[in-house]
Amino acid sequence: MSTKSADRKPTLEDVALVAGVSRATASRVINGSKKVNAQMIRDVQRAVKTTGYVPNTAARTLVNGKTGSIALVLSGSDGSAEQVFGDPFFGRVTGGVVKHLSNEGIHPSLVLADSDEARAKAISYVRRGGADGALLVSTHADDPLPGLFVDERLPAVLFARPGRPTPISFVDLDHDKGAALAAERLVARGCRNIATISGPPAVLAAQDREKGFRQAMAQHGRPYVPVAIGNFTRESGEVAMAELLRDHPSLDGVFVANDLMAEGALQVLRDHGRRVPDDVAVVGFDDSLPARQAEPGLTTIAQPLEEMAAEMARLLLARIADPTVQPTSVIFAPRLVIRESA
Amino acid sequence: MSTKSADRKPTLEDVALVAGVSRATASRVINGSKKVNAQMIRDVQRAVKTTGYVPNTAARTLVNGKTGSIALVLSGSDGSAEQVFGDPFFGRVTGGVVKHLSNEGIHPSLVLADSDEARAKAISYVRRGGADGALLVSTHADDPLPGLFVDERLPAVLFARPGRPTPISFVDLDHDKGAALAAERLVARGCRNIATISGPPAVLAAQDREKGFRQAMAQHGRPYVPVAIGNFTRESGEVAMAELLRDHPSLDGVFVANDLMAEGALQVLRDHGRRVPDDVAVVGFDDSLPARQAEPGLTTIAQPLEEMAAEMARLLLARIADPTVQPTSVIFAPRLVIRESA
DNA sequence: TTGAAAGCGCTAACAT
DNA sequence: ATGTTAGCGCTTTCAA
Numbered sequence: 277m278s279t280k281s282a283d284r285k286p287t288l289e290d291v292a293l294v295a296g297v298s299r300a301t302a303s304r305v306i307n308g309s310k311k312v313n314a315q316m317i318r319d320v321q322r323a324v325k326t327t328g329y330v331p332n333t334a335a336r337t338l339v340n341g342k343t344g345s346i347a348l349v350l351s352g353s354d355g356s357a358e359q360v361f362g363d364p365f366f367g368r369v370t371g372g373v374v375k376h377l378s379n380e381g382i383h384p385s386l387v388l389a390d391s392d393e394a395r396a397k398a399i400s401y402v403r404r405g406g407a408d409g410a411l412l413v414s415t416h417a418d419d420p421l422p423g424l425f426v427d428e429r430l431p432a433v434l435f436a437r438p439g440r441p442t443p444i445s446f447v448d449l450d451h452d453k454g455a456a457l458a459a460e461r462l463v464a465r466g467c468r469n470i471a472t473i474s475g476p477p478a479v480l481a482a483q484d485r486e487k488g489f490r491q492a493m494a495q496h497g498r499p500y501v502p503v504a505i506g507n508f509t510r511e512s513g514e515v516a517m518a519e520l521l522r523d524h525p526s527l528d529g530v531f532v533a534n535d536l537m538a539e540g541a542l543q544v545l546r547d548h549g550r551r552v553p554d555d556v557a558v559v560g561f562d563d564s565l566p567a568r569q570a571e572p573g574l575t576t577i578a579q580p581l582e583e584m585a586a587e588m589a590r591l592l593l594a595r596i597a598d599p600t601v602q603p604t605s606v607i608f609a610p611r612l613v614i615r616e617s618a
Numbered sequence: 619m620s621t622k623s624a625d626r627k628p629t630l631e632d633v634a635l636v637a638g639v640s641r642a643t644a645s646r647v648i649n650g651s652k653k654v655n656a657q658m659i660r661d662v663q664r665a666v667k668t669t670g671y672v673p674n675t676a677a678r679t680l681v682n683g684k685t686g687s688i689a690l691v692l693s694g695s696d697g698s699a700e701q702v703f704g705d706p707f708f709g710r711v712t713g714g715v716v717k718h719l720s721n722e723g724i725h726p727s728l729v730l731a732d733s734d735e736a737r738a739k740a741i742s743y744v745r746r747g748g749a750d751g752a753l754l755v756s757t758h759a760d761d762p763l764p765g766l767f768v769d770e771r772l773p774a775v776l777f778a779r780p781g782r783p784t785p786i787s788f789v790d791l792d793h794d795k796g797a798a799l800a801a802e803r804l805v806a807r808g809c810r811n812i813a814t815i816s817g818p819p820a821v822l823a824a825q826d827r828e829k830g831f832r833q834a835m836a837q838h839g840r841p842y843v844p845v846a847i848g849n850f851t852r853e854s855g856e857v858a859m860a861e862l863l864r865d866h867p868s869l870d871g872v873f874v875a876n877d878l879m880a881e882g883a884l885q886v887l888r889d890h891g892r893r894v895p896d897d898v899a900v901v902g903f904d905d906s907l908p909a910r911q912a913e914p915g916l917t918t919i920a921q922p923l924e925e926m927a928a929e930m931a932r933l934l935l936a937r938i939a940d941p942t943v944q945p946t947s948v949i950f951a952p953r954l955v956i957r958e959s960a
Numbered sequence: 961t962t963g964a965a966a967g968c969g970c971t972a973a974c975a976t
Numbered sequence: 977a978t979g980t981t982a983g984c985g986c987t988t989t990c991a992a
Contacts, residue, residue, distance in 0.1 A: 287969055298979045303971060311977060333747040334685065335969035337676035338984045345727065345748075361713030362706060362907055371703030374728050378736065383727040383743060385687065386716050394720065401725060405675040406687075510911060539911070565704055566908060569852060569881070629985055640963045645987060653961060677985035680968045 286327040295323035306331060337405065346592060347407040348373055348384040349398050351414030351421050360388070364564050365581070369413055369435060372585025380593065384411065395421050402430050408596045411435070411588055417480045431599065433592040435584065436480060445591045445603045447584045451481055454577040454610030455488030458531045458559040461575065461618055463496045465557050467529030471502040473516040473541060475533040479508070485533045485561060502527075506537045513537025517544040528556055529618070535560040535567035538574055542617070557618035573615030584608050628669040637665035648673060679747065688934060689749040690715055690726040691740050693756030693763050702730070706906050707923070711755055711777060714927025722935065726753065737763050744772050750938045753777070753930055759822045773941065775934040777926065778822060787933045787945045789926045793823055796919040796952030797830030800873045800901040803917065803960055805838045807899050809871030813844040815858040815883060817875040821850070827875045827903060844869075848879045855879025859886040870898055871960070877902040877909035880916055884959070899960035915957030926950050 292302040297316055304312050305320040323329070337343045348370065350360050360366050370386075377384055385407060389398045398421070402410055409431030412421055417439030425432035426444055434446035462470050472489050475482025486503065493501050504519045506512035513532060517540065520527060532538035538560030542552060550556045552572055560567055563578035587606050595601055634644040639658055646654050647662040665671070679685050690712065692702050702708050712728075719726055727749060731737045740763070744752055751773030754763055759781030767774035768786050776788035804812050814831050817824030828845065835843050846861045848854035855874060859882065862869060874880035880902030884894060892898045894914055902909055905920035929948050937943055 288971095289969080299970080300972085300979060300981095301977085304978090307971085313977065316978085330742060330746040332680070332969050334676045334679035335984090336971075338674070338680055338969080338986090339971045341984080343676065347725065348728075361709040361716070363709075364704060367703040367705075367709055370728070374703070374730055378730050381739065383689065383729045383748065385725040385727040386690075386712070387725045388716055388720050397723065400672060404672040406725065543913075571885075630987095631985080641986080642963060642965095642988080643961090646962090649987085655961065658962090674985050677968090678987075680970090680985080681987045683968080 286329045291323045295319040347410040349387045351389040368581040369585045372582035376586035376589045431595045447606045449579045451484035452488030455485045456492035457612040459492035462529040470529040472531040476507045510540040513540030517541035535562040535564040559618045575618040578611045628671045633665045637661040689752040691729045693731040710923040711927045714924030718928035718931045773937045789948045791921045793826035794830030797827045798834035799954040801834035804871040812871040814873040818849045852882040855882030859883035877904040877906040901960045917960040920953045
C-alpha cells in the first residue's frame with residue numbers, strides 16, 4: 277500500500293531528525309517563516325513527505341491558545357433537532373457558513389442549543405476551548421444566549437439583531453424594506469383590500485415585517501391593514517388565510533410573512549375558489565425552494581442568506597483575530613422576485 | 619456582573635491551590651476517580667465553582683490522544699454547498715447525528731468534501747487530530763473517500779453501503795424491500811401497466827431501488843417494466859414522466875425513486891389531464907416533508923433517516939472506543955406510507 | 961490515598 | 977539564520 281513505516285505517528289522531532297535540522301527550524305518551515313535557508317526548506321519539506329507528518333492540532337492549540345475552529349450554534353426555541361434541520365432557512369444559513377469557512381480551512385462544529393441546559397453546555401464548550409468563537413443563529417427575540425456570550429467575553433456574532441440591546445456584532449436583513457417592497461407590489465397591482473399574515477410575535481423578523489408592511493401601506497394612504505397571526509408553518513398559514521377570508525371576504529391582496537405560510541394560504545385560496553392573482557394577489561417572503569415550485573409561482577421577497585452567513589463568519593473571524601474590534605452590524609437588502617402570484 | 623476575578627483563565631493549578639491539594643488530586647476529582655477522600659472531593663468541587671474552572675480541551679487531548687469530537691463529512695459529488703444543505707435528506711441525517719451526539723456532549727464538525735482537494739483536506743483534518751473519526755455521508759458509488767479513510771486506518775462509518783467492497787462499517791436501508799413494498803401496492807391496486815422513474819445510476823440507492831422493483835414485479839408475473847431515468851431533482855421527474863407518458867400512453871401506475879421526482883411527475887400527470895390515482899397511481903420514496911404536502915398526498919416509502927444517523931454515530935463511537943471491533947453493517951427496514959396517490 | 965514529576969507535541973523567546 | 981530551551985495545561989506513572 278502506501279509508505280506506512282513507523283507505528284507511532286510522526287512528530288516534528290522525527291521530521292527534524294530526517295531533515296537534519298532542529299525542531300525549531302522544522303517548525304519554521306512548516307509555518308512558512310521567510311527567514312530560513314532555501315536548502316533547509318527543501319530538506320524539511322522532503323522530510324515531511326517521507327515521514328507523512330501532519331502537525332498535531334492539540335499541541336498547537338495548547339501553545340498558542342487558538343483552536344482554529346468555530347462553533348455554529350443553532351438556538352431554536354426549545355424545538356427538536358429534526359425540526360431545525362428540516363427548515364430550509366437553517367439549511368441555507370448552514371450551507372453559507374460551511375462553504376465560506378471551508379475556504380479558510382476551518383470546519384464549524386454544530387451545536388444545538390435548544391434548552392437552558394444545552395445553552396449552558398454550549399457556553400462551556402467554547403470556554404473550554406472547543407472553539408475560538410461562535411456563530412449564533414437564533415430567531416427568538418428573548419434568546420438569552422447572545423447575552424451569555426457577551427457576559428463571558430467570548431467572541432460571537434449573531435444572525436439577526438439581538439432582542440435586547442447587546443454589544444455584539446450581527447448581520448440582518450432589512451425586513452422593513454422587504455415588507456415595503458411587498459406593499460408596493462400589491463398597491464401597484466391595484467389591490468384595494470390588502471391584509472397580511474404575520475409570523476410569531478416572539479420572532480423579531482416577524483415583528484419587523486409586519487411593522488414595515490403597515491408603515492409602507494400607511495405611506496400609500498392605507499391606514500388599516502387586517503392581520504392574522506401564524507407561526508411560520510404551512511399549516512398556520514392555512515388557518516390564518518381561512519380566518520382572513522372569513523372576516524374580510526372582499527380581500528384582494530395579502531402579504532404573507534414567509535413562503536411556507538404562503539403555500540398554505542395559496543392552497544386555502546384555491547380551495548375557496550379564489551383565483552390567484554386575479555381575485556387575490558399573494559406576496560410571500562424568503563424565496564424558498566418550495567416557493568419557486570408552488571402553483572402558481574409565488575411572488576416573494578428574496579434574502580441573500582448565504583451571503584449573510586458568509587459575512588457573519590467573516591465578522592467572527594475578524595473579531596477572533598483582533599478582540600478589540602468594535603461590534604459591527606451589516607444589514608442586507610432584500611429583493612422582490614416576481615412570479616405569478618402577484 | 620458575575621464573579622470574574624482573575625484575568626487569565628483558571629487552570630487546574632489554581633483549583634488545586636484554592637482547594638489546598640495537589641494538581642493530581644484535583645485532576646482525579648474532576649475526572650471522577652473513586653479513590654479520593656470525600657472531604658477533598660468537596661474541597662475541590664468548591665474550588666472549581668469559586669474559580670470558574672473549565673478543563674482545557676487541548677491539554678487533555680494532547681496527553682490522552684483523544685479529541686472527543688467527530689467529523690461529519692458530506693461528500694456530495696462535487697456539488698455546491700447550497701445544494702447539499704438545501705436537500706432535506708442531508709438535513710434529516712445531519713439532524714439525527716447532531717441530536718444523538720448532543721446527548722454524549724459531543725458536537726460534530728461539518729466537513730464538506732465536494733472535490734478531490736476537499737477530500738484530501740478532510741482526511742488531513744482527521745489525521746491531525748481535528749476529530750477522532752468520521753461519519754461519511756456520501757451517495758456516489760464511486761466516492762473514493764471511504765477507501766481513503768480505511769487506508770489511513772482512521773475510524774469511519776458510512777451512511778449507505780460502499781460502492782466497492784470495503785472493510786468499513788455502515789448503515790443502510792433495505793432498498794429492495796422498499797421497492798418491493800411499492801410494487802406490491804401498485805399491483806394490489808390493480809394497475810396493469812406499471813413503469814418506474816429511477817434515480818442516477820451512479821447512486822447505489824437508485825440502482826437498488828430499480829433492481830428491487832424489477833425483481834418484485836417479476837415475482838408478480840410482470841417481467842417487463844419500462845424505465846425513465848432522472849437525477850433525483852424535481853425537474854428531472856417532470857421530464858421523465860413526460861417521456862414515460864409519450865412512450866407508454868396506457869400507463870396506469872408508476873414507482874418514482876424519490877419524492878422530489880414524484881412531485882414533478884405528479885405535476886406533469888396533472889398537466890396531461892391524468893387523474894391520480896384513478897388514471898395513474900404513483901408511489902414515491904423518502905416520505906419527505908414536501909411529499910406530505912403534495913396534492914394529492916403522496917403514497918411513499920419512508921426511511922427512518924434519523925434513527926439510521928443515530929446508529930451510525932453509535933457505531934463510530936464504539937469503533938473509536940475500541941479500534942479492534944470488526945466492521946458491522948446495520949440495515950433498516952422501510953415502511954409503506956399510504957396517502958392518496960396510490 | 962496522595963503528591964512529585966515526567967512528559968504529550970508544539971511554538972516562541974532567547975542565545976548564538 | 978539557526979539552535980536551545982522553557983513552557984502551554986493536563987494526565988499518569990511512580991514513590992511515599
